[in-house]
Amino acid sequence: MSKTIHGKVARILNSRELALNIGTTDGVKEGMLFDVLDPKGEDIRDPDTNEILGSLQRPKVRVKIVSVQEKLSVASTYKSTEVNIGGAGDFAGLGRISSMLMPPKYVKRYETLKTTEQTWEDLDEDMSYVKTGDPVVLAREVQDSPQL
Numbered sequence: 001m002s003k004t005i006h007g008k009v010a011r012i013l014n015s016r017e018l019a020l021n022i023g024t025t026d027g028v029k030e031g032m033l034f035d036v037l038d039p040k041g042e043d044i045r046d047p048d049t050n051e052i053l054g055s056l057q058r059p060k061v062r063v064k065i066v067s068v069q070e071k072l073s074v075a076s077t078y079k080s081t082e083v084n085i086g087g088a089g090d091f092a093g094l095g096r097i098s099s100m101l102m103p104p105k106y107v108k109r110y111e112t113l114k115t116t117e118q119t120w121e122d123l124d125e126d127m128s129y130v131k132t133g134d135p136v137v138l139a140r141e142v143q144d145s146p147q148l
Contacts, residue, residue: 003027005138009036012130015112016077018063020136023071030068033140034075035059036130060130061113062139075136079111 007022018036022028041055063075086105113130 005032005034007034007136009130009132009134009136010072011132012113013074016110017066018075018113018130020065020073020075021071022136023069023073025070028065028068028073029141030065032065032138034063034065034136035139036061036063037135037137039133039135057135057137059139060134061111063136077111077113080108082106083109 005022005026005028007020007026007028009018010021011019013019020028020034037057037059041057043052043055045051046053061077062079064078065073066076067074084104084106087102
């Protein structure tokens with residue numbers, strides 16, 4: 001079993017990329033997955049005594065390492081969905097006949113980071129804000145592909 005790698009968000013680069021304060025000297029490799037955590041966590045209390053049993057750290061977003069230096073790594077969101085930006089391809093919207101006749105056109109949309117901090121580009125989303133200094137923790141190591 002490998003050791004857990006902990007670090008922090010050093011800078012928010014854009015709507016999909018973060019710089020982390022951990023790198024190869026900490027054991028980080030391209031392809032590793034990290035969770036950006038809520039630094040406050042959430043206390044879990046005993047329902048009978050109201051005693052705090054412990055605290056759980058809640059993940060905000062999961063990111064994938066795309067480049068690594070000695071003391072720095074860049075991580076990016078990687079989850080995506082296919083979205084139709086073309087024709088309807090069905091008859092649900094009878095008022096838009098032209099869109100029914102056009103073929104569907106699918107594009108890949110990637111999950112973005114949510115932040116109140118200045119980034120290199122504006123963000124559309126306003127939930128799960130990521131901040132410089134947020135803790136990160138290794139979520140999954142890279143699986144080596146079998147050699148052929």
